[in-house]
Amino acid sequence: MRIAFAFFALLLLATSTSAAELPNIVVFLSDDHTVTDSSLYGSTDLKTPNMERIAQDGLTFDRAFVASPSCAPSRAALLTGLMPSRNGAEPNHSRPRKEIKKLPAYFQDLGYEVVSFGKVGHYAQTPEYGFDIARHFKYHEDVAVPEALKWLEARDSKQPLVLFVGTNWPHVPWPKAEDIDPKSIKIPATHVHTPKTRAARAKYYQAVKTMDRELGEVYDLAYQKLGPNTLFLHTSDHGAQWPFGKWTLYDDGIRTPMIAVWPGKIQPGQRTDAMVSWVDILPTLYAATGQTPPEDLDGRSFLPVLLGETKQHRNEIFTVHSGDGNNNVYPTRSVRTGRWKYIRNLHPEYKFLSHVTNVKKEDAYWPSWEHKAQTAKEAARKVKRYQERPAEELYDLEADPSEQTNLAADPQHAETLNQLRGQLDAWMKEQGDQQKVYGDPTLLTTP
Known part of the structure; x- marks a missing residue:
């Protein structure tokens, strides 16, 4: 009797929502792209015309954040x-x-074909997520996007589709700066100005331009092949491999570009300040099919934001970083509101190291920072700040969006500090956060 009832329920589900009514979903993931390194988000020396063009068709998020600023944890959260x-x-x-x-x-249960090209999971982990097709996911297998385009162009199926396309750009190694003028580049305030820095940023800009081109190609073909009932989402897994970006909980590490397009559903040419997290993407896409997302997820659907039904989503964003092998053993946690950022460095006695400081290739720029720090006070301050952190950091993001002035020790902000400290404590307890240390840390040396 139960088997018969279950079969009848599945039959009702299948007949109540036809494949033609289900939206196709296409997600384009860039890799290691700092949000402000695009003209859509304010850059004046790096044009990203396809990001701008796609934004004109949909909704741009100004406060989208990843769960963790390194590749595998970020993509696992998604x-x-x-x-x-x-x-x-x-x-x-x-x-x-x-x-x-x-x-x-989730989508296979609804009758979707779910396909992945490129870096979607963390490289070889991608097939483990259960995609129907997973191809070209190896390290910098840069044929991934062209192969995705070939596959989509040749696809002949009425089955609804979820397609993830993950470019490797602008993840290192960056290509030669063929059409970037290094002299035109504006060096960020957090960087040390050296010729090596300028040369490296030119190569990074070239990689961003490649990403933007591939984004436009995937976007155009998606609507050409799949039609207007297609929800398209573009975002990046975290910031780029620059100091104070990837592996850190500053906004250059955790804030991410996000653009959503759905003709007839999402009003074009709009921006939103709604705060959303990468853990919200799964339930949002699932809700777009007409389903109710499971309540036991950390993510919550922001479909009402996409549809223009509300301008708000989260009141705070929690982010975590636990480390990246022995290159980066520095566990941190944070909570961010619209105005305030509180960062807790679980082991301030550790020295902050990363691929930036440890990997000394021929074109590495970090040695030039260290060399300049020997004679220039401002360079010395930036190098020291990158590698030595206090136990707590507090930033007023309205007055100090680049997070330069730590207010944690300022008695005028003690109430705010205590409030955010308590919020983070409660959330970590709820998460069952064991505050584990992964890898062998390097201790700071006292002079």
């Missing part, structure tokens, strides 16, 4: 709807637990 402590992928290169239901399964 594909599970759970934060790193709950899905098990805390340090970089780690995996979410096998028993957790992952994004492809």
